[in-house]
Amino acid sequence: MSFNIICIIGFVLSCGLLMIVMPSFIKSLKKRNVNQVTSEYALDEYKNKEKTPIMGGLLFVIMPVIAFIIINAKGLQDRRTLFVILSFVLYCMVGFIDDMLIIIRNKNDGLSPITRLLMELAITVGLYFGFKDVILTQITIPFVNIGVQINPIVFVIFMSLLYMAEANAVNFTDGMDGLCAGVSFIGLIAFVILMLINNNLDITLLLFCILGGLLGYLYFNHHPAKIFMGDSGSLALGGLFASLAIVGDYTIALFVIGGVFVIEMFCVCLQQISVRLFHKRVFSYTPIHYAFVIKGHKETKIVLGFYIVAAIFAIIGLFIGINTLWNISLMKI
Numbered sequence: 228m229s230f231n232i233i234c235i236i237g238f239v240l241s242c243g244l245l246m247i248v249m250p251s252f253i254k255s256l257k258k259r260n261v262n263q264v265t266s267e268y269a270l271d272e273y274k275n276k277e278k279t280p281i282m283g284g285l286l287f288v289i290m291p292v293i294a295f296i297i298i299n300a301k302g303l304q305d306r307r308t309l310f311v312i313l314s315f316v317l318y319c320m321v322g323f324i325d326d327m328l329i330i331i332r333n334k335n336d337g338l339s340p341i342t343r344l345l346m347e348l349a350i351t352v353g354l355y356f357g358f359k360d361v362i363l364t365q366i367t368i369p370f371v372n373i374g375v376q377i378n379p380i381v382f383v384i385f386m387s388l389l390y391m392a393e394a395n396a397v398n399f400t401d402g403m404d405g406l407c408a409g410v411s412f413i414g415l416i417a418f419v420i421l422m423l424i425n426n427n428l429d430i431t432l433l434l435f436c437i438l439g440g441l442l443g444y445l446y447f448n449h450h451p452a453k454i455f456m457g458d459s460g461s462l463a464l465g466g467l468f469a470s471l472a473i474v475g476d477y478t479i480a481l482f483v484i485g486g487v488f489v490i491e492m493f494c495v496c497l498q499q500i501s502v503r504l505f506h507k508r509v510f511s512y513t514p515i516h517y518a519f520v521i522k523g524h525k526e527t528k529i530v531l532g533f534y535i536v537a538a539i540f541a542i543i544g545l546f547i548g549i550n551t552l553w554n555i556s557l558m559k560i
Contacts, residue, residue, distance in 0.1 A: 230428060230432075233298060234431065234432055234435040236298060237295060237298050237299075238435045238438060238439035238442075239439060240294040240297065240298065240439065241293075241294035241438075241443070243439075243443070244290040244293065245290040248286060249443065249444070252283075253447070253454050256280035256281075256454070260330075261281060261282060262280055262281065279453070279454065280453075280454045281326055281329075281459075282455075282456075282457040282459045283444055283454035284444075284456035284457055284459035285319065285460070286440070286443075287440035287441050287460060288315060288440075288459070290440045290443070291436035291437040291439065291440040292312060292316065295432060295436045298432065302429040302433070305429045306361045307361045307427065307474045308427075308429040309358075310358045310361055310470060310474055311430055311433060311467065311470045311471060312433065313354060314354060314469065315466055315467045315470070317350045317354075318350065318394055319459050319463035319466070321338075321343060321462050322459040322460065322463060325343060325457075325459075326457040337458065347390060347462075348387050348391065350466075351387040351390040351391070352383060352387060355382075363473075363474075364377050364382040365377060366479065367476050368554070369554065370554075374554070386469075389473070389478065390466060392492065393466070393472075393488065394465030394469070395465065395492065396465065396488035396492035397411065397461045397465035397485075398465065399491040399492050400461070400488055400491045403529065404449060404450035404451060404452040404527075404530065405450060406516060406529075406530045406533060407461055407464070410487050410537040411441060412438060412441045412445070413534065413537040413538050413541050414484045414485055414537060414541055414544075415437065415438055415468075416438070417480075417484045417542075417545040417548065418484070419434045419435065420545055421477060421545065421548045421549070422471075422475065424549065424552060427475070430474070450526060450527050468485055469481070475548075480547045481544070483543050483544035484540060484545070485544075486536070486540030486544070487533055487537045491514050491515055494510055495513045495515075497510075498510055516529055516533065519532075
């Protein structure tokens, strides 16, 4: 059986498993009142979403991993693939704890920022020391034949910051029906191509399974959403993107492929700094996608616009990633 067929099977199996399980999962969450808790500062347009179940991200983490194991259990023996899976799953666990605290307290206040960052830091440091043999402690500069080798201690700090920044950037992007999952789907397509070009077949198959899970989730998450991913999903996706960048030396490409995430986080940080230092807002609302709602745009059109921007970033980032691969191959000669 050809590898292309195997990838298609992984995609379909993951998507199918999620779509079979999700309806019962949603009913179970509703029965237990595991619903979205909106912030007191939320826009009025979004306060009516409080009855929508959360933690849908659990299924697009669990089902793809199950599908991957069913199809290619031997792939777990590949250290790079295992590194990516653990990053995906462990960051999902942090998000799950955060979601559970929000549900238990019935308040949009889960883990404290410091506690969550410390948990993410502990996971990232553990991943580094557990997988030093497959992590490249360098950053390859695209378009020039230069690879910057980084001191291991400095790299641990850099890797931790990358993981935490990416996880929280994806988290900021989660806020509209289909927004975060769709943008992530588009970005992961670029990484599928990069992993395939670099002959990382096990990771490629894993990503096909994850794409299948995301597509199945989007069926239930498109407007009007029947379920939200919660921090279980957004932090997992952030950990996934960061792991792909680390394991393939695609750090610079990641910043472009995930350009929407970067913009979302930059706007939030800029707003916070401006409000605290100058008591003035730079934007009418952050995360920035809500600012378009205030301007009168419909949610579905905003999401579509973000998809288009994400696709442009993904294409540019893919080109940067391919050039990075070319530079890496030249340095090995």
